[in-house]
Amino acid sequence: MKRKLMQILMISCLKATELIEKKSMMPLSWIEQIKLKIHLRLCDPCKHYAQQSNAIDEWMKADNKDLLTPSTDTTHLKEKIIRSIPPQE
Amino acid sequence: MSNEMDLQNKSATIQCWVTEYTDALFKWAWHKTADKTIAEDLVQDTFLSAIESFHTFQGKSQPKTWLFSILRFKIANHFRKQFKSPELNWNDNILLQDDAFVEHFFDENGHWRMQEIPKDNWQGADGHLLDNPAFSAIWHQCFEKLPKHWLCALQLKYLEAKNSEDICKELDISNTNFWQILHRAKLQLRKCLDVHWFS
Numbered sequence: 001m002k003r004k005l006m007q008i009l010m011i012s013c014l015k016a017t018e019l020i021e022k023k024s025m026m027p028l029s030w031i032e033q034i035k036l037k038i039h040l041r042l043c044d045p046c047k048h049y050a051q052q053s054n055a056i057d058e059w060m061k062a063d064n065k066d067l068l069t070p071s072t073d074t075t076h077l078k079e080k081i082i083r084s085i086p087p088q089e
Numbered sequence: 090m091s092n093e094m095d096l097q098n099k100s101a102t103i104q105c106w107v108t109e110y111t112d113a114l115f116k117w118a119w120h121k122t123a124d125k126t127i128a129e130d131l132v133q134d135t136f137l138s139a140i141e142s143f144h145t146f147q148g149k150s151q152p153k154t155w156l157f158s159i160l161r162f163k164i165a166n167h168f169r170k171q172f173k174s175p176e177l178n179w180n181d182n183i184l185l186q187d188d189a190f191v192e193h194f195f196d197e198n199g200h201w202r203m204q205e206i207p208k209d210n211w212q213g214a215d216g217h218l219l220d221n222p223a224f225s226a227i228w229h230q231c232f233e234k235l236p237k238h239w240l241c242a243l244q245l246k247y248l249e250a251k252n253s254e255d256i257c258k259e260l261d262i263s264n265t266n267f268w269q270i271l272h273r274a275k276l277q278l279r280k281c282l283d284v285h286w287f288s
Contacts, residue, residue, distance in 0.1 A: 012199025014191065021272040025246070025253045026264065048207040052279050055214040059228065060247040062219050072125075078111050081133050082104055085140060 011035045016046045020053055099143050106152055107136060113153070114160055120225075121164050121244060123232040131167060135160045165248045172241040172260050194276055205280070210287050224286060231281035239274035242267060 011019070016039040019032055028036065040047050114135060118128035138159050139146070146155050194205045201207070218224050232240060245256050257267050 012195070013201050014195040014199035017276070018269070018272050021275055022268045025268050025271065045201050045206045045208075048209055048211075049279070052207060052211050052214065052283075053275055055211060056275060056278060056282070057247075058216045059219055060243065062216055072115070072119075074111050074115050077115060077129050077132065078107055080129075081107050081111065081136050084133065084137065085100055085103055085107075 009035055009038055011039050013039075013043060013046050016040070016043065017049055017053075020046075020050050024053075024057065099140065103136060103140055103143070106139070106156065110153055110156055114156060117157070118160060118164060120229075121248070122167065123229050123240075127167065131160060131163045134163050138163070161248060165245060168241040168244050168248070169259055172238060172245075190273060194280075207279070207283070210283070212287075214287070227282065227285045231278055231285065234281060235274055235277060239270055239277070242270045243274045243278075246271065 016036060019028060019036045022028060022032075023036070040050060111132060114132045115128055118131045119125060122128050122131070135156060139156060146152070194202060196202055219228065235243070242260070245260070246253070249256075253264065253267060257264050260267070262270075
Protein backbone atom coordinates (compact mmCIF):
# COMPACT_ATOMS: atom_id res chain seq x y z
CA MET A 1 0.00 0.00 0.00
CA LYS A 2 2.74 2.40 1.03
CA ARG A 3 4.76 1.39 -1.97
CA LYS A 4 1.83 1.97 -4.24
CA LEU A 5 1.20 5.40 -2.77
CA MET A 6 4.84 6.32 -3.31
CA GLN A 7 4.60 5.13 -6.88
CA ILE A 8 1.68 7.42 -7.45
CA LEU A 9 3.36 10.37 -5.80
CA MET A 10 6.84 9.99 -7.26
CA ILE A 11 7.40 11.82 -10.49
CA SER A 12 10.35 11.98 -12.83
CA CYS A 13 12.68 14.98 -13.17
CA LEU A 14 11.19 15.63 -16.60
CA LYS A 15 7.71 15.83 -15.10
CA ALA A 16 8.95 17.88 -12.15
CA THR A 17 10.58 20.50 -14.36
CA GLU A 18 7.41 20.65 -16.45
CA LEU A 19 5.40 21.29 -13.31
CA ILE A 20 7.84 24.02 -12.25
CA GLU A 21 7.15 25.86 -15.50
CA LYS A 22 3.44 25.12 -15.43
CA LYS A 23 3.28 26.56 -11.93
CA SER A 24 4.65 29.86 -13.18
CA MET A 25 1.67 30.08 -15.52
CA MET A 26 -1.28 28.68 -13.65
CA PRO A 27 -2.14 27.25 -10.27
CA LEU A 28 -1.29 23.57 -9.91
CA SER A 29 -3.87 21.07 -8.70
CA TRP A 30 -3.35 19.93 -5.11
CA ILE A 31 -2.03 16.55 -6.21
CA GLU A 32 0.44 18.23 -8.57
CA GLN A 33 1.55 20.49 -5.74
CA ILE A 34 2.20 17.53 -3.46
CA LYS A 35 4.06 15.63 -6.17
CA LEU A 36 6.29 18.60 -6.92
CA LYS A 37 6.92 19.32 -3.27
CA ILE A 38 7.99 15.75 -2.55
CA HIS A 39 10.18 15.66 -5.62
CA LEU A 40 11.95 18.91 -4.80
CA ARG A 41 12.53 17.74 -1.24
CA LEU A 42 14.38 14.70 -2.56
CA CYS A 43 16.04 15.92 -5.75
CA ASP A 44 18.87 18.46 -5.62
CA PRO A 45 19.29 18.86 -9.38
CA CYS A 46 15.62 19.84 -9.77
CA LYS A 47 15.93 22.17 -6.79
CA HIS A 48 18.79 23.89 -8.62
CA TYR A 49 16.72 23.91 -11.79
CA ALA A 50 13.87 25.63 -9.95
CA GLN A 51 16.20 28.32 -8.59
CA GLN A 52 17.80 28.87 -11.96
CA SER A 53 14.45 29.00 -13.70
CA ASN A 54 13.49 31.65 -11.19
CA ALA A 55 16.60 33.65 -11.99
CA ILE A 56 15.73 33.51 -15.69
CA ASP A 57 12.25 34.80 -14.83
CA GLU A 58 13.85 37.72 -13.04
CA TRP A 59 15.92 38.59 -16.09
CA MET A 60 12.94 38.19 -18.38
CA LYS A 61 10.95 40.57 -16.23
CA ALA A 62 13.80 43.04 -16.00
CA ASP A 63 12.10 46.06 -17.43
CA ASN A 64 14.96 48.17 -16.39
CA LYS A 65 14.43 51.00 -18.82
CA ASP A 66 17.93 52.30 -18.26
CA LEU A 67 19.72 49.19 -19.33
CA LEU A 68 23.41 49.88 -19.48
CA THR A 69 23.78 47.53 -22.38
CA PRO A 70 23.92 47.01 -25.25
CA SER A 71 25.41 50.31 -26.10
CA THR A 72 25.37 51.39 -29.65
CA ASP A 73 25.45 54.57 -31.64
CA THR A 74 21.90 55.73 -32.26
CA THR A 75 22.76 58.98 -34.05
CA HIS A 76 21.74 57.52 -37.38
CA LEU A 77 18.48 56.20 -35.97
CA LYS A 78 17.63 59.55 -34.40
CA GLU A 79 18.23 61.37 -37.67
CA LYS A 80 16.11 58.87 -39.52
CA ILE A 81 13.23 59.28 -37.10
CA ILE A 82 13.42 63.06 -37.09
CA ARG A 83 13.36 63.08 -40.89
CA SER A 84 10.19 60.98 -40.80
CA ILE A 85 8.36 63.44 -38.55
CA PRO A 86 6.03 65.63 -40.56
CA PRO A 87 7.02 69.23 -39.76
CA GLN A 88 3.49 70.57 -40.15
CA GLU A 89 0.19 68.97 -40.90
CA MET B 90 -3.57 80.56 -34.23
CA SER B 91 -3.31 78.55 -31.07
CA ASN B 92 -3.90 75.44 -33.11
CA GLU B 93 -0.97 76.23 -35.33
CA MET B 94 1.11 76.83 -32.28
CA ASP B 95 0.13 73.43 -30.96
CA LEU B 96 1.18 71.76 -34.17
CA GLN B 97 4.52 73.45 -34.14
CA ASN B 98 4.89 72.57 -30.53
CA LYS B 99 4.04 68.99 -31.30
CA SER B 100 6.82 68.54 -33.84
CA ALA B 101 9.28 70.35 -31.66
CA THR B 102 8.31 68.33 -28.61
CA ILE B 103 8.57 65.02 -30.42
CA GLN B 104 11.94 66.00 -31.89
CA CYS B 105 13.08 66.76 -28.41
CA TRP B 106 11.85 63.38 -27.20
CA VAL B 107 13.62 61.62 -30.06
CA THR B 108 16.89 63.18 -28.98
CA GLU B 109 16.30 62.43 -25.35
CA TYR B 110 14.70 59.00 -25.27
CA THR B 111 15.76 57.11 -28.40
CA ASP B 112 18.72 55.51 -26.65
CA ALA B 113 16.71 54.11 -23.78
CA LEU B 114 13.87 52.95 -26.02
CA PHE B 115 16.25 51.33 -28.47
CA LYS B 116 18.21 49.52 -25.80
CA TRP B 117 15.06 48.07 -24.34
CA ALA B 118 13.67 47.05 -27.75
CA TRP B 119 16.97 45.41 -28.60
CA HIS B 120 17.05 43.68 -25.26
CA LYS B 121 13.60 42.26 -25.92
CA THR B 122 13.87 41.36 -29.59
CA ALA B 123 17.56 40.51 -29.84
CA ASP B 124 17.43 42.02 -33.32
CA LYS B 125 18.90 45.40 -34.11
CA THR B 126 16.92 46.13 -37.27
CA ILE B 127 13.62 45.13 -35.71
CA ALA B 128 14.43 47.16 -32.63
CA GLU B 129 15.10 50.24 -34.77
CA ASP B 130 11.86 49.79 -36.67
CA LEU B 131 9.88 49.39 -33.47
CA VAL B 132 11.36 52.56 -31.99
CA GLN B 133 10.61 54.52 -35.15
CA ASP B 134 7.06 53.14 -35.11
CA THR B 135 6.74 54.21 -31.51
CA PHE B 136 7.50 57.82 -32.34
CA LEU B 137 5.17 57.79 -35.35
CA SER B 138 2.37 56.50 -33.11
CA ALA B 139 3.28 59.12 -30.55
CA ILE B 140 2.78 61.84 -33.17
CA GLU B 141 -0.58 60.42 -34.20
CA SER B 142 -1.89 60.14 -30.69
CA PHE B 143 -0.11 63.17 -29.32
CA HIS B 144 -3.45 64.69 -28.33
CA THR B 145 -4.04 61.81 -25.91
CA PHE B 146 -0.85 62.63 -24.07
CA GLN B 147 -1.79 65.29 -21.65
CA GLY B 148 1.24 65.40 -19.52
CA LYS B 149 -0.42 63.15 -16.98
CA SER B 150 2.52 60.80 -17.11
CA GLN B 151 6.16 61.34 -17.88
CA PRO B 152 6.83 61.37 -21.63
CA LYS B 153 9.30 58.54 -21.10
CA THR B 154 6.68 56.39 -19.39
CA TRP B 155 4.18 57.13 -22.13
CA LEU B 156 6.66 56.29 -24.91
CA PHE B 157 7.64 53.06 -23.18
CA SER B 158 4.02 52.00 -22.91
CA ILE B 159 3.63 52.51 -26.66
CA LEU B 160 6.83 50.59 -27.30
CA ARG B 161 5.72 47.76 -25.02
CA PHE B 162 2.56 47.41 -27.09
CA LYS B 163 4.59 47.47 -30.33
CA ILE B 164 6.96 44.77 -29.11
CA ALA B 165 4.13 42.51 -27.95
CA ASN B 166 2.42 43.02 -31.28
CA HIS B 167 5.62 42.11 -33.07
CA PHE B 168 5.90 38.83 -31.17
CA ARG B 169 2.24 37.97 -31.73
CA LYS B 170 2.61 38.55 -35.44
CA GLN B 171 5.83 36.62 -35.62
CA PHE B 172 4.39 33.71 -33.70
CA LYS B 173 1.57 33.42 -36.21
CA SER B 174 3.57 34.24 -39.32
CA PRO B 175 3.20 31.57 -41.99
CA GLU B 176 6.88 31.65 -42.88
CA LEU B 177 7.71 30.11 -39.54
CA ASN B 178 5.48 27.33 -40.72
CA TRP B 179 5.40 25.79 -37.30
CA ASN B 180 8.72 24.20 -38.09
CA ASP B 181 9.97 25.05 -34.67
CA ASN B 182 6.95 23.49 -33.18
CA ILE B 183 7.85 20.15 -34.64
CA LEU B 184 10.53 20.20 -31.99
CA LEU B 185 7.75 20.02 -29.47
CA GLN B 186 6.49 16.71 -30.72
CA ASP B 187 9.96 15.53 -31.43
CA ASP B 188 11.15 13.59 -28.42
CA ALA B 189 14.76 14.08 -29.46
CA PHE B 190 14.88 17.48 -27.85
CA VAL B 191 13.67 16.20 -24.50
CA GLU B 192 15.78 13.05 -24.80
CA HIS B 193 18.81 15.22 -25.00
CA PHE B 194 18.18 16.30 -21.41
CA PHE B 195 16.41 13.32 -19.87
CA ASP B 196 16.78 9.57 -20.19
CA GLU B 197 13.92 7.19 -20.92
CA ASN B 198 12.87 7.22 -17.27
CA GLY B 199 12.76 11.00 -17.19
CA HIS B 200 15.95 11.33 -15.10
CA TRP B 201 18.47 14.04 -15.90
CA ARG B 202 21.23 12.78 -18.16
CA MET B 203 24.59 12.85 -16.44
CA GLN B 204 26.03 15.77 -18.43
CA GLU B 205 22.81 17.82 -18.10
CA ILE B 206 22.32 17.71 -14.34
CA PRO B 207 21.78 21.26 -12.99
CA LYS B 208 24.38 22.06 -10.38
CA ASP B 209 24.68 24.60 -7.65
CA ASN B 210 26.89 26.86 -9.73
CA TRP B 211 24.74 29.92 -10.45
CA GLN B 212 26.44 32.27 -8.07
CA GLY B 213 25.43 35.89 -8.33
CA ALA B 214 22.46 35.03 -10.50
CA ASP B 215 20.27 37.98 -9.58
CA GLY B 216 18.58 40.85 -11.37
CA HIS B 217 21.70 43.00 -11.32
CA LEU B 218 23.64 40.57 -13.44
CA LEU B 219 22.00 41.98 -16.56
CA ASP B 220 23.81 45.25 -15.89
CA ASN B 221 27.03 43.41 -16.57
CA PRO B 222 27.73 43.96 -20.30
CA ALA B 223 29.52 40.64 -20.67
CA PHE B 224 26.60 38.72 -19.21
CA SER B 225 24.09 40.76 -21.15
CA ALA B 226 25.90 39.82 -24.37
CA ILE B 227 25.70 36.11 -23.49
CA TRP B 228 22.04 36.52 -22.58
CA HIS B 229 21.32 37.94 -26.03
CA GLN B 230 23.29 35.26 -27.80
CA CYS B 231 21.38 32.56 -25.98
CA PHE B 232 18.15 34.25 -26.89
CA GLU B 233 18.99 34.43 -30.54
CA LYS B 234 19.56 30.70 -30.58
CA LEU B 235 16.05 29.92 -29.41
CA PRO B 236 13.57 28.79 -32.05
CA LYS B 237 11.51 31.84 -33.03
CA HIS B 238 8.23 30.42 -31.74
CA TRP B 239 9.70 29.73 -28.37
CA LEU B 240 11.21 33.16 -28.13
CA CYS B 241 7.88 34.79 -28.97
CA ALA B 242 5.97 32.73 -26.42
CA LEU B 243 8.56 33.38 -23.74
CA GLN B 244 8.60 37.13 -24.34
CA LEU B 245 4.85 37.47 -24.48
CA LYS B 246 4.52 35.79 -21.12
CA TYR B 247 6.50 38.58 -19.47
CA LEU B 248 5.75 41.59 -21.64
CA GLU B 249 2.15 42.24 -20.88
CA ALA B 250 0.21 41.95 -17.70
CA LYS B 251 -2.07 39.40 -19.28
CA ASN B 252 -3.00 36.01 -17.96
CA SER B 253 -1.85 32.99 -19.87
CA GLU B 254 -5.35 32.17 -21.03
CA ASP B 255 -5.61 35.45 -22.92
CA ILE B 256 -2.18 34.98 -24.45
CA CYS B 257 -3.14 31.47 -25.59
CA LYS B 258 -6.33 32.79 -27.13
CA GLU B 259 -4.40 35.43 -29.03
CA LEU B 260 -1.86 32.93 -30.23
CA ASP B 261 -4.50 30.32 -30.93
CA ILE B 262 -2.80 27.55 -28.97
CA SER B 263 -3.85 25.44 -26.01
CA ASN B 264 -2.73 26.11 -22.48
CA THR B 265 -0.83 22.85 -22.38
CA ASN B 266 0.95 23.65 -25.60
CA PHE B 267 1.93 27.03 -24.22
CA TRP B 268 3.55 25.86 -21.04
CA GLN B 269 5.25 23.02 -22.85
CA ILE B 270 6.79 25.55 -25.21
CA LEU B 271 7.89 27.55 -22.18
CA HIS B 272 9.38 24.45 -20.59
CA ARG B 273 11.44 23.59 -23.67
CA ALA B 274 12.52 27.18 -24.11
CA LYS B 275 13.60 27.37 -20.48
CA LEU B 276 15.57 24.10 -20.74
CA GLN B 277 17.49 25.41 -23.72
CA LEU B 278 18.02 28.90 -22.34
CA ARG B 279 19.15 27.56 -18.97
CA LYS B 280 21.64 25.25 -20.59
CA CYS B 281 23.03 27.97 -22.84
CA LEU B 282 23.57 30.34 -19.90
CA ASP B 283 25.02 27.52 -17.84
CA VAL B 284 27.57 26.55 -20.46
CA HIS B 285 28.57 30.03 -21.58
CA TRP B 286 28.49 31.92 -18.32
CA PHE B 287 28.27 29.86 -15.18
CA SER B 288 30.61 27.01 -16.03
